[in-house]
Amino acid sequence: MAQIVNTPSYVKDVAATEGLMSQRRRRMIIAFLFILPALINFTLFRYLPIIASFRTSLYQYSLLGGYGSFIGFEHYTRLIHDPVFWKSLGVTTRFVIYKVPIQIVLSLGLAMLVQRETFGAGVVRSAILTPMVTSIIILSILWAMMYHSQLGLIQSILGIFGIPHLSILSNPNRALIGITIMMIWKDLGFSMIILLAGLKGIPGEYYDAALVDGANKWQAFTQITVPLLKPVLMFVIVTQTVFSFQVFVPVYQMTKGGPLDSTKAIVYYIYQQGFSYQDMGYASALAMVTLAILLVISYFQMRFLRAEA
Amino acid sequence: MKKRRPLFLPVAALLFLAACGGAPAATNSSTTASGTTSQAATTSAETAVPAATSAATAAETTAATSVATAVATTASSGGAPGEAVTINFITIDDPDLLLAQKAVADAFAKSDPKYANVTINFQSVPFEQLFPKIESAVASGANIDMFLADAPDVKHYAFNKAIIPLQDYYTADELKQWLPGSVAEGSYKGVFYAPPSMESCSLMFYNKDMTDAAGLQPPAKVQGWTMEEALAAWKKTTVSKNGSGTPTQWGIRWGQGTYQGDYEHGIIRRSAGKKGSPTFMGVGADGVTFHGYLDTPEAIKSFQDYRSWHRGPTPVTPAEPINNIFFNKQSAFVVYPDNAIGTINRLYPNGDFHYGVTGIPYYADGSQLCHGGSWHFGVSPRTAHKDISVAIAKFFGGAEGSKIWYSKVHQLPARYDLLGSLPEYNKYPQQLFNEGLKTIEVPRIETPGYTEYQSIFGELMQSIVAEGDVDVPSLVKDAATKMEAALAKYKGWNQ
Numbered sequence: 001m002a003q004i005v006n007t008p009s010y011v012k013d014v015a016a017t018e019g020l021m022s023q024r025r026r027r028m029i030i031a032f033l034f035i036l037p038a039l040i041n042f043t044l045f046r047y048l049p050i051i052a053s054f055r056t057s058l059y060q061y062s063l064l065g066g067y068g069s070f071i072g073f074e075h076y077t078r079l080i081h082d083p084v085f086w087k088s089l090g091v092t093t094r095f096v097i098y099k100v101p102i103q104i105v106l107s108l109g110l111a112m113l114v115q116r117e118t119f120g121a122g123v124v125r126s127a128i129l130t131p132m133v134t135s136i137i138i139l140s141i142l143w144a145m146m147y148h149s150q151l152g153l154i155q156s157i158l159g160i161f162g163i164p165h166l167s168i169l170s171n172p173n174r175a176l177i178g179i180t181i182m183m184i185w186k187d188l189g190f191s192m193i194i195l196l197a198g199l200k201g202i203p204g205e206y207y208d209a210a211l212v213d214g215a216n217k218w219q220a221f222t223q224i225t226v227p228l229l230k231p232v233l234m235f236v237i238v239t240q241t242v243f244s245f246q247v248f249v250p251v252y253q254m255t256k257g258g259p260l261d262s263t264k265a266i267v268y269y270i271y272q273q274g275f276s277y278q279d280m281g282y283a284s285a286l287a288m289v290t291l292a293i294l295l296v297i298s299y300f301q302m303r304f305l306r307a308e309a
Numbered sequence: 310m311k312k313r314r315p316l317f318l319p320v321a322a323l324l325f326l327a328a329c330g331g332a333p334a335a336t337n338s339s340t341t342a343s344g345t346t347s348q349a350a351t352t353s354a355e356t357a358v359p360a361a362t363s364a365a366t367a368a369e370t371t372a373a374t375s376v377a378t379a380v381a382t383t384a385s386s387g388g389a390p391g392e393a394v395t396i397n398f399i400t401i402d403d404p405d406l407l408l409a410q411k412a413v414a415d416a417f418a419k420s421d422p423k424y425a426n427v428t429i430n431f432q433s434v435p436f437e438q439l440f441p442k443i444e445s446a447v448a449s450g451a452n453i454d455m456f457l458a459d460a461p462d463v464k465h466y467a468f469n470k471a472i473i474p475l476q477d478y479y480t481a482d483e484l485k486q487w488l489p490g491s492v493a494e495g496s497y498k499g500v501f502y503a504p505p506s507m508e509s510c511s512l513m514f515y516n517k518d519m520t521d522a523a524g525l526q527p528p529a530k531v532q533g534w535t536m537e538e539a540l541a542a543w544k545k546t547t548v549s550k551n552g553s554g555t556p557t558q559w560g561i562r563w564g565q566g567t568y569q570g571d572y573e574h575g576i577i578r579r580s581a582g583k584k585g586s587p588t589f590m591g592v593g594a595d596g597v598t599f600h601g602y603l604d605t606p607e608a609i610k611s612f613q614d615y616r617s618w619h620r621g622p623t624p625v626t627p628a629e630p631i632n633n634i635f636f637n638k639q640s641a642f643v644v645y646p647d648n649a650i651g652t653i654n655r656l657y658p659n660g661d662f663h664y665g666v667t668g669i670p671y672y673a674d675g676s677q678l679c680h681g682g683s684w685h686f687g688v689s690p691r692t693a694h695k696d697i698s699v700a701i702a703k704f705f706g707g708a709e710g711s712k713i714w715y716s717k718v719h720q721l722p723a724r725y726d727l728l729g730s731l732p733e734y735n736k737y738p739q740q741l742f743n744e745g746l747k748t749i750e751v752p753r754i755e756t757p758g759y760t761e762y763q764s765i766f767g768e769l770m771q772s773i774v775a776e777g778d779v780d781v782p783s784l785v786k787d788a789a790t791k792m793e794a795a796l797a798k799y800k801g802w803n804q
Contacts, residue, residue: 060798062469062798063444063445063447063448064444064447064448064465064466064469064470064471065469065798148629148631149627149628149629150555150627150629150631151631159553165555167628167629167776169629170628170629170774170775170776171775171776171777172775172776172777173777256767256768256771257768258768258771258772258775259771259772259774259775259776260772260775260779260784261772272764275440275441275444275445276441276760276761276764277761277764277765277795278444278758278760278761278795278798279795279798
C-alpha cells in the first residue's frame with residue numbers, strides 16, 4: 001500500500017537552498033575556469049618572476065655566473081647612494097610629466113574631433129591609429145633618422161624656414177624632449193580610441209537637455225563630458241603613467257641613455273645593470289624599487305581620481 | 310565542496326604545464342631539399358618592459374633577425390645521411406659575415422655524409438646586442454648550440470663557464486696552424502676555447518677621388534700620418550658642396566658602423582702613450598684598474614682631441630654618426646679593418662669606387678697601434694649536440710672553412726697556411742694589413758670584464774661628443790671609476 005508522505009516544509013527549504021548553492025557553485029566553477037588561463041599566465045609570468053626578482057636582489061648574481069653570496073639588503077642601500085639611479089628616476093619622472101598630460105589633452109581633443117561621423121573622420125582615425133600598431137623599434141629607428149642633425153627630414157623642414165641644423169638626440173637638453181614627442185605621437189592612438197569609446201557611451205540626451213537649458217559648448221564639456229568621462233580618463237591616465245614609467249625601447253634604440261645620461265630612464269638603467277654591467281642582483285633591486293614606486297603612484301592616482309569621480 | 314575547490318588550480322596548472330612540455334621546441338629553421346636555402350626573418354615585439362618582471366624581459370626586446378640556412382645534400386656526397394639536427398648559432402647582423410657563414414655552412418654539410426642533414430640556424434643580432442643575447446641564451450638554458458664570440462669576450466665566457474673548452478679536440482701542431490695572437494685570444498688561462506676565423510688590424514682607407522681633388526697623397530705605408538698631419542688632411546677634405554656651410558663631404562669616420570666601441574675608438578687614447586706606458590697599456594696588469602690608465606693627462610688630451618673633431622670650430626666628422634658614410638662616398642677617410650675591401654667589392658662590383666690605404670694615424674709623442682683579434686667560434690655548454698657543434702667549430706676555423714670565409718669577407722685570415730697562400734697580401738693595399746699585423750698590432754685590453762668596460766667606454770665616447778658644455782676630464786675620471794666598480798667582481802681573476 002502506497003503511503004503518501006508529506007515532506008515537511010523545512011526539508012523543502014533545505015533542498016531549495018542546496019539547489020541554489022549547487023547552481024551558484026557551478027557558476028563559480030565555470031567563472032573560475034574562464035579566468036584560469038589568465039591566472040596561470042599571471043602566476044607563471046608575472047607573480048613568480050616578481051618573487052624570483054626579489055630573491056635575486058638579495059644576492060650577488062650575474063646571468064652567466066649564477067648566484068653568488070647572500071648579501072641581504074645591500075643592493076638597496078647601494079641604490080640609495082647611487083647618483084645614476086636618482087638621475088634616471090628624475091629622467092623617467094620628467095618623461096612622464098612631459099608626456100602624459102599632453103597626450104591626454106591631445107587625445108581627448110582628437111577623440112572629440114573624430115567622434116562625429118563627418119567626412120574624412122575615418123581617415124583621420126586610421127592615420128592616428130597607425131603608429132599604435134607599428135613596431136616601436138621601427139618607429140624609433142625612423143624617428144632617429146628624422147631627427148638626424150645632418151640628414152634628417154626634420155632638419156630639412158627647419159631649413160625651409162631658415163632655421164639652422166639642430167642637434168636633438170646628441171644634445172642633453174633636447175634628447176628627452178625628442179623621445180617624448182615621438183612617444184606622444186606613437187601612443188596618441190591608444191588613448192584616443194579608449195576616450196572615443198568613453199565619449200560614445202555618453203547619451204546624447206544630456207547634451208540636448210543642456211542645450212535647451214542654455215548651456216554653451218564649454219559648459220557642456222566641463223559639466224557633462226568631463227564628469228561622465230572620468231572613469232575612462234582614470235583608466236587612461238593610470239595606464240599611460242605606468243606605461244610611460246617603463247619607457248625602454250626608444251631610449252635603447254635612439255640614444256642608449258645618453259648623451260650625459262640625459263635620457264637614461266629607469267628601465268634602461270635596469271637593463272644596463274643586468275645585461276651590460278653583469279650585475280643582475282643590483283638590477284633586480286632596481287626593478288623592485290621601480291615596482292614599488294609604480295604601485296604607490298597608481299594607488300594614489302586611483303584614489304584621487306575615484307574621489308573626484 | 311569548499312575543500313575540493315582548490316584542487317582545480319593545481320590540476321589545471323599541471324595539465325597546462327604538461328601540454329607545454331609536450332610540445333616540440335620551436336625553431337626558425339627548415340630542412341629543405343638539396344642545396345637550397347630558406348630564409349626567415351622574424352622581429353620580436355617591442356614594447357615597454359615591465360619593471361616588475363625584472364630586466365630579464367628586456368633581452369627579448371632586441372630585434373633579432375633569424376636567417377635559417379638549411380643545408381641538406383645527400384646525393385652529391387654519396388653516403389648515408391645522418392640524423393636531422395638543427396644547430397642554433399647566434400651571430401652578428403653583418404651582410405658579409407652572413408654570406409660567409411652560409412657558404413661555409415653549405416660546405417660543411419657537403420664535407421661528410423653524416424652532416425648532410427645538419428641545419429645551421431643563424432640567428433643574427435646587431436653587434437651591440439650580441440653579448441646580451443648570448444648571455445641570456447646561455448643563462449636561460451635556451452636551445453643555443455654555438456655563437457660567434459668577439460676575441461676579448463672569450464675570456465669572459467670562459468671565466469663564467471659559458472663556453473666549453475676545445476683544447477682536447479686539437480693537437481699541439483693543430484694549434485700552431487693559427488697566428489699565436491689568435492690562439493691567445495681564443496684561450497683562457499692557457500686552455501684553448503674557441504677557434505678563430507680571422508685576424509684584424511685597422512688602417513686608414515681613403516676615397517682616392519676625394520683626396521685627389523684635395524691635392525692629397527696619403528703615404529702608401531703602415532707608418533703613415535701623425536694625428537696632426539691626418540687632421541690637416543681631414544680638414545682639407547671636409548667640404549660643403551651645396552653652399553649651405555654644412556659639410557656634405559666629411560673628412561673622417563673613425564671606426565666601423567656607427568658604434569663608438571673600443572675596437573677602433575680605444576686606439577686613440579692608447580696611441581697617446583709611449584709603448585709600455587700606462588696610457589698605452591690601457592688597463593692595469595690586474596685587468597680591473599683604470600685610474601692611472603684611462604685618465605692619464607695624455608689620454609685625456611686625446612679624448613679632448615676626439616671631441617674637437619666633432620664639436621670643434623672646424624669639425625671633420627659628423628657629431629651624429631652617419632651609417633655607411635665612407636661606402637656611400639660621404640667621407641674621404643675611414644679607419645677600418647681590411648674587410649672594407651670585401652664590402653667595397655660587394656657594393657661596387659664594377660670597380661667604380663677608387664680607394665687607397667694608408668697607416669692608422671698616431672700621436673707623434675705616443676705610439677702607433679691597431680687593435681687585433683676578430684671573431685671566434687664558441688660552443689655553448691647548453692648544446693645538446695656537442696659533437697656536431699665541435700665539428701662545425703673545427704670546420705669553420707679549419708683550412709677549407711677559412712678559405713671560403715675569406716672569399717666572402719676579405720679580411721686577414723688567422724691561419725698561416727691561408728695567409729701565406731694569398732698573393733694579395735704581398736702587394737698594396739692588403740700588404741699593409743699584413744705588415745700592420747706584424748708591426749703595430751696589439752690585443753685589446755685583457756680582462757674578463759671586457760663587455761662591461763666596453764659598455765662604459767661607449768657611453769663615455771657618446772657623452773664626449775655631446776652638444777653643449779662638456780667637461781671631458783671629469784667624464785673620463787667618472788668613467789674610470791664606473792669601470793672599476795663594474796669590474797671589481799673580477800679582482801684576482803688572473804692570479
